Amino acid sequence: xxxxxxxxxxxxxxxxxxxxxxxxxxxxxxxxxxxxxxxxxxxxxxxxxxxxxxxxxxxxxxxxxxxxxxxxxxxxxxxxxxxxxxxxxxxxxxxxxxxxxxxxxxxxxxxxxxxxxxxxxxxxxxxxxxxxxxxxxxxxxxxxxxxxxxxxxxxxxxxxxxxxxxxxxxxxxxxxxxxxxxxxxxxxxxxxxxxxxxxxxxxxxxxxxxxxxxxxxxxxxxxxxxxxxxxxxxxxxxxxxxxxxxxxxxxxxxxxxxxxxxxxxxxxxxxxxxxxxxxxxxxxxxxxxxxxxxxxxxxxxxxxxxxxxxxxxxxxxxxxxxxxxxxxxxxxxxxxxxxxxxxxxxxxxxxxxxxxxxxxxxxxxxxxxxxx
Numbered sequence: 001x002x003x004x005x006x007x008x009x010x011x012x013x014x015x016x017x018x019x020x021x022x023x024x025x026x027x028x029x030x031x032x033x034x035x036x037x038x039x040x041x042x043x044x045x046x047x048x049x050x051x052x053x054x055x056x057x058x059x060x061x062x063x064x065x066x067x068x069x070x071x072x073x074x075x076x077x078x079x080x081x082x083x084x085x086x087x088x089x090x091x092x093x094x095x096x097x098x099x100x101x102x103x104x105x106x107x108x109x110x111x112x113x114x115x116x117x118x119x120x121x122x123x124x125x126x127x128x129x130x131x132x133x134x135x136x137x138x139x140x141x142x143x144x145x146x147x148x149x150x151x152x153x154x155x156x157x158x159x160x161x162x163x164x165x166x167x168x169x170x171x172x173x174x175x176x177x178x179x180x181x182x183x184x185x186x187x188x189x190x191x192x193x194x195x196x197x198x199x200x201x202x203x204x205x206x207x208x209x210x211x212x213x214x215x216x217x218x219x220x221x222x223x224x225x226x227x228x229x230x231x232x233x234x235x236x237x238x239x240x241x242x243x244x245x246x247x248x249x250x251x252x253x254x255x256x257x258x259x260x261x262x263x264x265x266x267x268x269x270x271x272x273x274x275x276x277x278x279x280x281x282x283x284x285x286x287x288x289x290x291x292x293x294x295x296x297x298x299x300x301x302x303x304x305x306x307x308x309x310x311x312x313x314x315x316x317x318x319x320x321x322x323x324x325x326x327x328x329x330x331x332x333x334x335x336x337x338x339x340x341x342x343x344x345x346x347x348x349x350x351x352x353x354x355x356x357x358x359x360x361x362x363x364x365x366x367x368x369x370x371x372x
Contacts, residue, residue: 062182069283223287231303277312
């Protein structure tokens with residue numbers, strides 16, 4: 001795959017007008033590993049499904065997080081009508097004229113705004129997608145960049161996203177408890193961890209909206225480069241156009257995640273990998289594009305406040321062993337991750353303890369392979 005280059009985002013690229021994939025957006029090496037079906041008929045490659053309300057939910061989360069680093073979440077209680085309105089508002093936003101979207105373009109050093117995926121700055125090729133990132137806490141002020149005169153579209157967008165954020169914060173707290181129970185903690189121990197670490201109380205949220213336009217030659221283009229998420233865990237809401245793929249070992253292959261109506265995809269992130277001492281591993285994933293249909297997705301990212309050190313929970317470290325990872329803040333980890341992207345290394349290996357380097361090698365090899 002292309003090597004990091006730190007190129008700045010290009011000027012607006014009109015995907016709708018493209019009749020071919022230009023070399024600037026053509027990625028080599030996309031088909032080095034086969035793609036297999038992750039639906040129910042996929043046998044061992046069927047993406048795990050977790051029903052939040054099921055009696056065995058914690059056990060299913062444990063198996064999925066240990067074996068996959070991801071799963072489909074159903075029974076979560078977020079109304080289907082709300083999800084439909086969220087998708088509609090995202091589609092209307094990306095359908096705005098280029099001149100209006102460019103008013104909100106992300107500037108150098110900015111984390112919020114409109115543009116290519118933030119990760120794209122590390123690669124010499126560009127991705128077949130547009131995105132918009134914002135913090136729910138500053139939603140209304142951020143979106144005035146896109147709609148400076150306010151208006152109905154602005155108000156409807158903000159109202160829907162605030163309603164969605166409220167539902168997702170509730171769900172994030174529920175899922176955090178499930179994750180801790182999946183580690184084998186009792187209800188009392190879960191409460192003790194929260195009292196000491198205040199994970200749920202202090203978790204921060206970021207929303208990233210994605211639009212993957214239909215592509216004249218999807219075998220040459222890529223919607224989103226293979227990567228892991230950096231935070232605790234991510235909820236992905238995707239439209240009914242498949243495109244998300246998960247990387248698995250033995251043999252190496254990409255698993256196509258089915259587009260299940262009303263389901264969220266949950267991805268374990270690197271900081272949760274650290275928090276659980278590597279028991280729940282982060283997952284490499286990518287987004288491919290479609291020749292005939294646009295695809296929309298929304299990533300709802302959860303992580304710690306910037307000043308909080310994340311270290312393995314004592315409950316996750318086997319008796320008689322040392323933690324596999326050193327404590328890091330999110331900004332510290334992002335600096336390590338930046339170095340990893342520029343050198344082709346693994347950020348998790350860079351923050352592992354010496355004793356854990358060998359144990360972490362299998363995960364690190366995945367990083368080398370998918371970025372090769």
